Amino acid sequence: MKTKKIFYTALIMALPFVWTSCSDILDVQPNDVITKENFYKTESDFQAATGPLYNKVWFDFNDKFYYGLGDGRSDNLYAPYSDYVYPFTDLTETGLTGPLVSAWASLYNVVQQSNNVIIGISGSPLSDAVKNKYIAEARFMRGTAYWYLTSLWGDVIISTDPRELVKNPIVNKNPMKDVYEFAMRDLEYAAKYLPEQAGQSGRLTRYAAFGMLSRVYLSYSGVSDNPNSGTRNQEYLDLAKKAAEKVINAGPYRLMDNYADLFKVENNNNTESMFALQWVPNGDYGVNNTQQAYFALGSDITGDDAAWGYWTRASYNILQEYESKDARRKSTWMGDDDFYPEINKSNGGYTVDHSKDFLTVKKGVVGSTKDNPKTTRMNSGLNTYMLRLGEIYLNYAEAALGNNATTADALAISGVNKLRVRAGLDPKTTLTYADIIHERRVELCMEGQYWYDLVRRAYYKQQEVINYVTAQNRGTITPILYDTATNTVSVDASKSSSPRAIGVIDATIFELPYPESELVQNPLLRENPVPYKFTEERIKDLF
Numbered sequence: 001m002k003t004k005k006i007f008y009t010a011l012i013m014a015l016p017f018v019w020t021s022c023s024d025i026l027d028v029q030p031n032d033v034i035t036k037e038n039f040y041k042t043e044s045d046f047q048a049a050t051g052p053l054y055n056k057v058w059f060d061f062n063d064k065f066y067y068g069l070g071d072g073r074s075d076n077l078y079a080p081y082s083d084y085v086y087p088f089t090d091l092t093e094t095g096l097t098g099p100l101v102s103a104w105a106s107l108y109n110v111v112q113q114s115n116n117v118i119i120g121i122s123g124s125p126l127s128d129a130v131k132n133k134y135i136a137e138a139r140f141m142r143g144t145a146y147w148y149l150t151s152l153w154g155d156v157i158i159s160t161d162p163r164e165l166v167k168n169p170i171v172n173k174n175p176m177k178d179v180y181e182f183a184m185r186d187l188e189y190a191a192k193y194l195p196e197q198a199g200q201s202g203r204l205t206r207y208a209a210f211g212m213l214s215r216v217y218l219s220y221s222g223v224s225d226n227p228n229s230g231t232r233n234q235e236y237l238d239l240a241k242k243a244a245e246k247v248i249n250a251g252p253y254r255l256m257d258n259y260a261d262l263f264k265v266e267n268n269n270n271t272e273s274m275f276a277l278q279w280v281p282n283g284d285y286g287v288n289n290t291q292q293a294y295f296a297l298g299s300d301i302t303g304d305d306a307a308w309g310y311w312t313r314a315s316y317n318i319l320q321e322y323e324s325k326d327a328r329r330k331s332t333w334m335g336d337d338d339f340y341p342e343i344n345k346s347n348g349g350y351t352v353d354h355s356k357d358f359l360t361v362k363k364g365v366v367g368s369t370k371d372n373p374k375t376t377r378m379n380s381g382l383n384t385y386m387l388r389l390g391e392i393y394l395n396y397a398e399a400a401l402g403n404n405a406t407t408a409d410a411l412a413i414s415g416v417n418k419l420r421v422r423a424g425l426d427p428k429t430t431l432t433y434a435d436i437i438h439e440r441r442v443e444l445c446m447e448g449q450y451w452y453d454l455v456r457r458a459y460y461k462q463q464e465v466i467n468y469v470t471a472q473n474r475g476t477i478t479p480i481l482y483d484t485a486t487n488t489v490s491v492d493a494s495k496s497s498s499p500r501a502i503g504v505i506d507a508t509i510f511e512l513p514y515p516e517s518e519l520v521q522n523p524l525l526r527e528n529p530v531p532y533k534f535t536e537e538r539i540k541d542l543f
Helices: 003-009 032-038 043-054 056-072 098-122 128-153 162-167 176-193 206-220 234-250 259-263 291-295 328-332 389-401 410-422 433-443 450-458 462-471 516-521
Strands: 273-277 384-388 480-483 488-491
Touching: 043 056, 043 098, 043 128, 056 098, 056 128, 056 291, 056 384, 056 450, 098 128, 098 162, 098 516, 128 176, 128 206, 128 450, 176 206, 206 234, 206 273, 206 384, 206 389, 206 450, 234 389, 234 410, 259 328, 328 433, 384 389, 389 410, 389 433, 410 433, 433 450, 450 462
Parallel strands: none
Antiparallel strands: 273 384, 480 488
16 A cells, blocks of 8 residues: 555445455445445444454554554664664654554554444444444544554544545644544543443453543643643543543453463453454454564574564663563563473473573564464464553553552552562552553553653653653663573673664654655645534543
């Protein structure tokens, strides 16, 4: 797909390809005859139309940007020879950086596919009760995509009808506050109309929408005209707390007993998973999860030549975060002498044997097709977590902390301690922001989240985050010695450091540049944003 034509090629018709789609539906042009006359007549049509919202349209976001931005830009991960990671880690990306351009295109594909589904279902003769459920599914996806877009680029274009963009693709962008409100309206609608229980394994429930709302409310609580105000809006902190509490107390989700089990193919759509991208086992390119190929240390793991992860490594900064008994480190990063029974099963398992001076990625690395038949070359078969219960406990804790220095909120303490005890760590009796952000970083490491945590903090404590990023000392690849038995890292004084050029660290790092191709196609992206005209009221009866 040509990204310079994102607003055209994203105008796709949701045809009946669900989990097993191998067709390139993103290249199908709009066809009103098919939409109005031959489709959206049954609930099965609705299921088929919403199916690609769980994989195809997210592919270019998941392929490299998910972790390159979320973990590379936050300095959990560095890969000095991978141009899909180091521009973000080094803060040197431009409007021509490939994964950035692809992510913009992918997120707008989510938006426009969702729009087409909403329009198609709205015109269906089926009952409102049936239609609302699937419109809610599409609005969840659209709202989530807009949360990513505004978290990354700030002011972006709000679109609800791709046909209007066909007529005129040169349109004004909308201010970040309006984009946040648009995302919240979508997710509030989803929370009202999605079902209590998933109708099909891997599909959304209303509690997934409450969970995503807890994330979005929490982000928005810090947005103001003063990025160094030091405080957050209590109304939205309370909403974030209520939304998370709804999930914890009423939702169907439960923590897995073993953290490592979260990242095994056989545990896709487990009790902790709230929204995950559903990749097709043995599926064609575009509906496959490619991440293992970029992470795996060698062909003895994958059983083929798609194993390019030797230089994709844990940063010194992230390795300093792990407490000595934290089991999450081994499930996230491969250290020397670590043993994984689920990999290379036919030979009794896999023991890491490379060096004590670096760690490569484990999370997302599942082994070969001999280890699991759902895994093939460049397709791990593993779902991609977009939202899971572990995050909701942390969202609740951060909202409960609010503008205070500490919290002893019982539900906040209980939730964080469930994560810590599962990881083999001692429980806490009170929580500070430092406690919570530490747990977020290690619990969700390599799940594409930590940069957004820093952006959220920068909405109201921008200089603090600038100082934090500066102190990460990204310009030096520190030679390390790592003890996997104790999770302790130290500097290897016998080796010299490798300096890298790092971009300027100031307020500009919190918004990405627009893709150059988009600026050429739509010069209004360079102009000031124009307020969005909302046409519906906020839903007020969710809590």
